[in-house]
Amino acid sequence: MDIYSKRLPTIKQLQYFIAVCEELSFTGAAEKLGISQPPLSMQIRNLEDKLQSTLFLRNSHNVVLTKEGEILKSKVTQLLNDLCSITKAAKINILEKVTVGTTKTLSFDYIPFFKLFLSEFRDETKIYKHNYTSKELLLELQKGNIDFAIVSDYPTRDFSENSLLIYQEPVTLVLPASHPCCQQNKVNLDDVTDLPLFWFKQQVNPFFYDQCEQVFNKLAHPLSRRAELADNLSMLLEVALGKAMMLLPQSMAQAKVEGVTYKKLISNQDKRLKINIYLIWRKDLKITAVNQAIINYFKRG
Known part of the structure; x- marks a missing residue:
């Protein structure tokens, strides 16, 4: 076999193989790679x-490397490390990095798809560190201060060009640990209308606000609202005291506060309460190799 053989594995297959080796779980490897499980399983097959060769022995509960898999693992790890070094050494020095703004609505470090993006493009990009809302980031984009913006939906902008829907973030219900519904795997909002809901002003995120109102209006009993406090921690402490509940983006539901429980919503409510996340880029953006690679990354997702 020579270096031009079509029988050679692809880099993607080797990367997927190493991810499964590290996680010893196809589900865990898929999460690490920011993809769904079926394409991962197909690439391994x-x-x-x-x-x-059979590289893994697996059943519904366990994944174990075979002897052939163990041998291949050490060789592929070295090969990929060498390839990373070669790629880094061959890159032309980039005088100006691509500037990416990310909305403060989500915590992107807790979303594997975005965490992998930030890792893969760390040498080519810099993150706009201002704690901006989606609306503010779109203004920065128009001013030319950033090249790309990752924002939640906003109805006044133009969807016709330079945008991609790249992610839908589920929301998590935050309840006092003493509430009876905490014993359930998934909670129906109809069962928690005894608590006021911390809620934002419509102008903060009009599209998601209206989306939520459509769900709330179909509940058997109306939800009472309470104005949001200055920060999430203050609201979580109020929830712990049994004074309110919250709906948080899943990636923001990470703080461990005594007296607070995070619960998933029932299926039909969960499907309708997702936050649409878009990649937007400047209309005058020069499509360089790096910029095109960023766009292609999110198109693949």
Whole structure:
């Protein structure tokens, strides 16, 4: 076999193989890579077919490396490390990095898809550190202060060009740990109308606000609202005291506060209460190799 053979594994297959080796779980590896499980399983099957070897023994609960898999793991790890070094050494020095603004609505470090993006493009990008809302980031984009913006939906902007829907963030219900519904796996909002809901002003995120109102209006009993406090921690402490509840983006529901429980919503409410996240780029953005690679990354997602 020579270096031009079509029987050679692809880099993607080798990356997927190492991810499964590290996690010993196809589900865990898929989360790490920011992809769904079926394409991961397909790539591993294709790799095993090309090598004519069984690399993993698996059942519904466990994944174990075979002897052939162990041998391949050490060689592939070295190969990928060498390839990273070669790629880094071959890059032309970039005088100006691409500036990316990310909305403060989500915590992107807790979303594997975005965490992988920030890792893969860390040498080519810099994150706009201002704690901006989506609306503010769009203004910065118009001013030319940033190249890309990752924002939640906003109805006044133009969807017709230079934008991609790249992610839908689920919301999590935050309840006092003493509430009876905390014993359930998933909670129906109809069962928690005894608590006021911390809620934002419509102008903060009009599209998501209206989306939520459509769900709330179909509840058997109306939800009482309470104005949001200055920060999430203050509101979480109020929830712990049994004085309110919250709906938080899943990536923001990370703080461990005594007396607070995070719960998923029932399926039909969960599906309708998702925050649309878009990649937007400047209309006058020069499509360089790096900029195109960023756009392609999110198109693949």
